[in-house]
Amino acid sequence: MCVGLIGKPSSGKSTFFRALTSVETRIAPYPFSTVEVRVAEGFATVPCPCRRFGMECGSCFDGVRPVRVKVADLPGLVPGAHAGRGLGNRFLSEVSRARVLIHVLDSSGTTDCEGNPGAGDPLKDAEFVEEELDRWFEANLGKTSLGLPEGTVPEPGESVRDFRRRVKPVVLTANKADLPESRKFVKKLGELGAVPCSALFELVLRKAAASGIVRYVPGNGFELTGRVNARQLEVLEKVKNFIETHGSTGVQECLNRAVFEKLGYIAVFPVENEKTLTDSSGRVLPDVYLLPPGSTARDLAFRIHTDLGKRFVRAISAIDGTPFRSEDPLRHLDVLTIRKGQ
Ligand SMILES: Nc1nc2c(ncn2[C@@H]2O[C@H](COP(=O)(O)OP(=O)(O)O)[C@@H](O)[C@H]2O)c(=O)[nH]1
Ligand SMILES: [Mg+2]
The missing domain is CATH 3.10.20.30 (Beta-grasp domain)
Known part of the structure; x- marks a missing residue:
């Protein structure tokens, strides 16, 4: 089972992927930086049963137990992909391998629908990605190219969109919610069920934890454990404020939702x-x-x-x-x- 990250170019997929998997992928603010699909192991998290038995298992972190899952960093999707624009069908054939998708949206509105700097509309981005997936489904219903178990077809009267959402569910995430520009969009995206998130802050915390500066259990808050310079402190203050506002960076929550809520694993x-x-x-x-x-x-x-x-x-x-x-x-x-x- 594999969780696929989708979204337009520069929405933060590779950052999200690195935060979840601690793998070095190319991160760049230009379209199509992801040429190859990368798949790596990440971790969903569950409450560890050792706590309810009053025992120490040695495999959890403050009662948070990691469970391995595969995550794929997919190429950027642009409007018209179903008709061959951008990486077109190559992109869509990669999507077919994922059982569930996390749609990483740039909620700041500072990049256009192809990922170039400029005015963007996250709500329109949310819609075009759905639309591309629907068109691709429509053109391939009943075929093996969708990567579904044989005989998976719409129920009588079920729309293509409802069918697609049922068999290839999507967790929507309002990424870059740390940027002030995102404020006006995050609320509206929340109405669509999007999780406010900062892949950048998650990556900062995982790196800081790896170098011993903080103690951090993904999905929770963090505490300082090492010496930091003024700049690091400034960044960590911002991360702290974000977590106080939103409860977490949102990244771990998205993965957990994908695996346990959307797929019901x-x-x-x-x-x-x-x-x-x-x-x-x-x-x-x-x-x-x-x-x-x-x-x-x-x-x-x-x-x-x-x-x-x-x-x-x-x-x-x-x-x-x-x-x-x-x-x-x-x-x-x-x-x-x-x-x-x-
Ligand atoms: N402020 C902020 N910037 C982010 C966030 N996630 C990604 N970025 C930046 O957005 C740009 C594109 O990120 P990347 O992960 O390469 O996007 P991809 O094309 O979707 O894989 C890079 O400059 C990242 O540093 C975030 O949560 N907050
Ligand atoms: Mg990328």
Whole structure:
């Protein structure tokens, strides 16, 4: 499963991508700086169950547990892409690989619809990207080029847009919300469900954390832990104000929404011993698995090991003792032991 970042050129996709994955990609204020699609590992986050058991797992940060997900930095999209403008169909064929999209919008209105400096309209950008995706869907309904499971077609009476949003959901984000120019647009974009966000500030915090200047758990606030110069302090003050206003930089929230709200994936924690919550070598809550909605106890067993799947008898929740037979769907954030037969 892969989360794709889309948006017009210079909206901040590569910055967002770097913030999520800590990979060096080219960041430049000109169109089409992303020539190649980059895919890297990022992390969604969930509350770690170790907290509710009063234990220390050693794998979470202040009770925030990272769960691996693939993120793709896609090329910029321009109006007319469905008809071949910009990277056109090459772009759209890359989109087909992503199960869910994060639309990174430049909410500052300081770049036009092709990403060049100048007056822009974020609300129009929000619409043209939807429109491009709809046109592409329309032209490819029922074909493999959309990257959907075979037989995924609109329900009777379902519009192309509703169908597209159902099978390839989009999280809208009002990026560059740190710029004063964004103020007048962020509220309106919020009415469309956009998450206010600053990919730049998220990147600043992750870099500062990596160099020991701050302690930062993505999605939360931060605290100073090292010496900073006057300039760094000034930047961090701005970041702090942003977080006070918006609750977080918004970046982690977008990824979490994409994975858990839009796709409905669940995170589950298998353990061997339901009393100590450990594996055979004594590690507390050693693993977390991300599974598609509706996944059953036996699906989890197969994901861990084919042999465990074949010999599956039942799973039991270490949280409340609920038993799960092979076809029972699992619950998000459950901790499970799997009983196997001979
Ligand atoms: N102020 C501000 N600038 C940003 C933000 N995100 C990206 N930028 C800037 O916008 C420009 C384009 O960013 P980039 O990530 O290359 O955009 P892409 O073309 O969508 O990949 C760069 O100058 C970034 O530093 C943000 O959240 N706030
Ligand atoms: Mg880019």
